Amino acid sequence: EPEVTQTPSHQVTQMGQEVILRCVPISNHLYFYWYRQILGQKVEFLVSFYNNEISEKSEIFDDQFSVERPDGSNFTLKIRSTKLEDSAMYFCASSDPRDNNYGYTFGSGTRLTVV
Amino acid sequence: AQTVTQSQPEMSVQEAETVTLSCTYDTSESDYYLFWYKQPPSRQMILVIRQEAYKQQNATENRFSVNFQKAAKSFSLKISDSQLGDAAMYFCAYKPGEYGNKLVFGAGTILRVKS
Numbered sequence: 001e002p003e004v005t006q007t008p009s010h011q012v013t014q015m016g017q018e019v020i021l022r023c024v025p026i027s028n029h030l031y032f033y034w035y036r037q038i039l040g041q042k043v044e045f046l047v048s049f050y051n052n053e054i055s056e057k058s059e060i061f062d063d064q065f066s067v068e069r070p071d072g073s074n075f076t077l078k079i080r081s082t083k084l085e086d087s088a089m090y091f092c093a094s095s096d097p098r099d100n101n102y103g104y105t106f107g108s109g110t111r112l113t114v115v
Numbered sequence: 116a117q118t119v120t121q122s123q124p125e126m127s128v129q130e131a132e133t134v135t136l137s138c139t140y141d142t143s144e145s146d147y148y149l150f151w152y153k154q155p156p157s158r159q160m161i162l163v164i165r166q167e168a169y170k171q172q173n174a175t176e177n178r179f180s181v182n183f184q185k186a187a188k189s190f191s192l193k194i195s196d197s198q199l200g201d202a203a204m205y206f207c208a209y210k211p212g213e214y215g216n217k218l219v220f221g222a223g224t225i226l227r228v229k230s
Contacts, residue, residue, distance in 0.1 A: 033217065035218075037158075041222075042206070042220050042221065042222045042223060043160070043206060043218075043220040044220075045217040045218065045219070048216075048217055056216075056217060058217075089158055091160060093160075104218060105162075106152075106159065106160035106161075108157070108158075108159045109158050109159065109160075111158075
């Protein structure tokens with residue numbers, strides 16, 4: 001079964017540093033997403049991406065965040081200057097236009113720890 | 116804005132017994148989809164079951180079934196013959212009918228299974 005792949009599985013970074021979280025969505029999917037889950041809390045939507053541009057973003061997704069699909073297969077989330085409160089699990093997801101009722105396929109997540 | 120409420124922070128069930136997890140949602144849309152996701156300690160998000168709002172028949176997947184009450188905006192998950200591997204966090208999620216819209220998650224219910 002096709003998978004969404006995320007790397008790294010765990011990243012530790014110092015406050016103020018830039019991080020890039022990487023995702024390889026399922027190849028025939030057209031919509032891509034990033035979600036965030038602070039430990040013990042609900043899963044929160046960050047951004048959706050379609051046709052090489054952001055289609056929707058949440059209040060969390062401020063100027064410190066950006067997304068990119070640099071080469072037609074990877075989908076990245078960049079945090080420019082990390083804060084302690086950015087520590088969370090970050091999930092990438094993608095969805096298939098032919099299976100609208102099937103929800104999304106999530107990756108295994110990247111655990112980001114900001115120290 | 117759509118909201119999803121899971122009123123049970125934690126539930127326990129004896130192995131082989133049945134447990135029901137509650138979920139209510141608020142929306143003014145008539146076309147939408149509802150999902151239950153399982154998040155084991157590995158923190159991966161695994162789709163358990165989905166329901167299209169236009170379908171009256173409740174969805175079933177092996178030991179998992181839902182009780183979808185559209186008028187009451189209620190979407191509960193029943194797990195029959197509970198197994199130790201069912202222990203996880205369970206999230207209820209809502210998606211509007213239009214393709215590509217974000218998932219809105221509830222706060223989650225921790226399910227503990229006792230042997």
